[in-house]
Amino acid sequence: MGYPDGVNSRPDLTLAQRKRQLVAGELTESALQLLARKGFDAVTIDEIATAAGVSKRTFFRYFASKEDVVVQFLADMGTGIRAELAARPPEEPPSTALRHAVWVPLGECADHGERALRVVRLILRTPALHARFLERQAQWREDLAAELAERLGLDADADPGLYPRMAAGMALNAFDAVLHRWSAGEGVVLDVAPAPDALLDRAFAVIAPALDAGPGARA
Known part of the structure; x- marks a missing residue:
């Protein structure tokens, strides 16, 4: 669950697009940290704009509401997961490729330590945001299933798509x-709490046999 790193250096972006990306990143960072620190209902758009050094009008050029900031954040997470799956070597077993794919947001989460932990708790413990998180995960499943079917060369017309969706x-x-x-419990010391990569390895050790026994899987 990473944070925007500011200006994207891709050469195909214009200066205006890079500036817009930078402002959006600063707004997202300010909003997430304020919401995580004070609680979703306690933070106003004026406070977010002030923390980001922009006007309220500028905020509404990028986001329709506080919730929209989080929704866009979650959408970007899903995009990162699918992009990583598409980029994995074709010879990898599905369990390996999928493990790398879902590690993208978790790795960014781990890199940002306590700041990311606060945001994770905000999303999981705020009913409205958690509901949107579950909605996004449903979309991620469809996107990952489509990417996995293409990766394994499954014919969508001939195959019901059971394995890609389940995987x-x-x-x-x-x-x-x-x-x-990872986010369970208050006052967890990150240095002694289970690391996300170790937790993910344990989780995938459970599901890897089923993932790699599917159609088109390679040992």
Whole structure:
């Protein structure tokens, strides 16, 4: 669950697009940290704009509401997961490729330590945000299933798509279980708490046999 790193250096982006990306990143960072620290209902859009150094009008150029900030954040997470799966070597077993894919947001989460932990807890413990998180995960499952079917060369017209959907669902269940376990309990010292990568390895050790026994799987 990473944070925007500011300006994207891709050469195909114009200066205006890079500036817009930077402002959106600063707004997202300010909003998530304020919401995580003070609680979703306690933070106003004025406070977010002030913390990001922009006007309230500028905020509404990028987001329709506080909730929209989190929804876009979750959408970007899903995009990262699918992109990583598409980029994995074709010879990898499904369990390995999917483990790397769902590690993308978890790895960014681990890199940001306590800041990311606060945001994870905000999303999991705020009913409205958790509901949107579950909605996004349903979309991620469809996207991952489509990517996995293409990866394994399955004919969508001839195959009912049972394996890709189940495999994507298992991978995302592992992702969700790791997030809940990592964020459980208040006052957890990160240095002694279970690391997300170790938790993910344990989760995938459980589901890997089923993932790699599916159609098109390689040993």
